[in-house]
Amino acid sequence: MDRPVALVTAPFRGPGLDRLGEVADVVLDPWIDHSPMRLYNVEQLAERIDGEGASIVVCEADVCAGPVFDRALLAVGSTRGDPTNVDIPAATAAGIPVLHAPGRNADGVAELTLALMLAASRHLLPADVDVRRGDVFKDGTIPYQRFRAWEINGRVAGLVGLGAVGRAFRWRLEGLGMRVLAYDPYAEDANASLDEVLAQADVVSLHAAVTPETAGMIGAAQFDQMKHGVVFVNAAREVLHDRAALTAALQSGKVAAAGLDHFTGEMLPADDPLIALPNVVLTPHIGGATYNTEENHSRMIADDVVRLLAGETPAHIANPEVLE
Structure with missing residues (x-):
């Protein structure tokens, strides 16, 4: 043959x-x-x-x-x-x-999710901008004042979805000293309800597959359930959350910072309000790259x-x- x-x-x-x-x-x-x-x-x-x-x-x-x-x-x-x-x-x-x-691509996406979480929670992008602009000491302040943040060790991470990426992210978080709550109605090792994740987590990260059940599952009501000052990460698909609701939560301070790796249509319009926010890290769907x-x-x-x-x-x- x-x-x-x-x-x-x-x-x-x-x-x-x-x-x-x-x-x-x-x-x-x-x-x-x-x-x-x-x-x-x-x-x-x-x-x-x-x-x-x-x-x-x-x-x-x-x-x-x-x-x-x-x-x-x-x-x-x-x-x-x-x-x-x-x-x-x-x-x-x-x-x-x-x-x-x-x-x-589970490990690759998990690594980028971790990078987004750290970059968002530690204000890395605005800090980088200040250095590049020569504007480190501005408005009578020093960087230590503007960029203080909570360390992630001992904090609570809430995962929505516990597939291959969710599991790969979970052990990385546990290795960094975080306590992990995970919601997934189809995973036997999930350990929390969605309400528990939203109410208790210092970091909420989405890892669910897109289905009629999960599309739009995180909207204004769900952001309201989260702790004030939560960090929100979505390196899965944007359709899982409501962009306008997230933008409002970022502007109000309810969500302290966010990291996002996907936008519907693979593009974020140049005039989208998210672009102007210093407390959001945006990447162009490169988790698996x-x-x-x-x-x-x-x-x-x-x-x-x-x-x-x-x-x-x-x-x-x-x-x-x-x-x-």
Whole structure:
């Protein structure tokens, strides 16, 4: 049997790349290495599959749908935790397994969440601005006066959602001496209700998946339940909280500081009131932007391709019914 050709348009590196190369001829052309950014539409991706003679496709940003599934593919691998870039029903109808990489970025997102929490709670951004402007001693004050804060050791962190990222964040917080309350109705090791988290936490951090149940779950009423001077962090999805309600809470001092890594539409309008607030740290959805994340998803997808080619059941398959 000829070795299959694997067209990989996702970032792919480390032992996972070597592992995939043991069972397939790899054509590696990650979208992320192109400047300006290159994304295939479904017709272009199908043409590239034909041109390479590929029977395995591994993608991250490219959408796999339509004519892609008219090809005789052995598998499609989405390097995302949730393979939202793949038309799962179409793949299933075509009998094509869809592999994915749940939890691939848990540590990366947990680290950025920690960075946002510390940067927000210790006023790092306004302190940095003062140094750069040569305005350290302003309005008759010294930095020690303006930037005092509570240490996190001994404080209470409240997590909303206890999936892979929530768990990765929890042990980091515990290692720093925080007491952690976690709310998740689907996690057996959650130890608090949402009301308890909101009322007791000095830091509230969102880690829930977006569902009809969780969308908009933190609004004005929930901010009112929080302790005065709470630090709020959301490195998951902005749709979990109400931006206007958060802005009002930041302006009033109810929320002392916030760290945010996601905005609906992936952009925050330049005239949004959050932009002008010195007590909020804003990052452009970079929680999972680590080389380790790429190594993790490479290993997970490669291992499952090896299993699939050996007639074994992949560990992470979105449509296992195609193997029946």
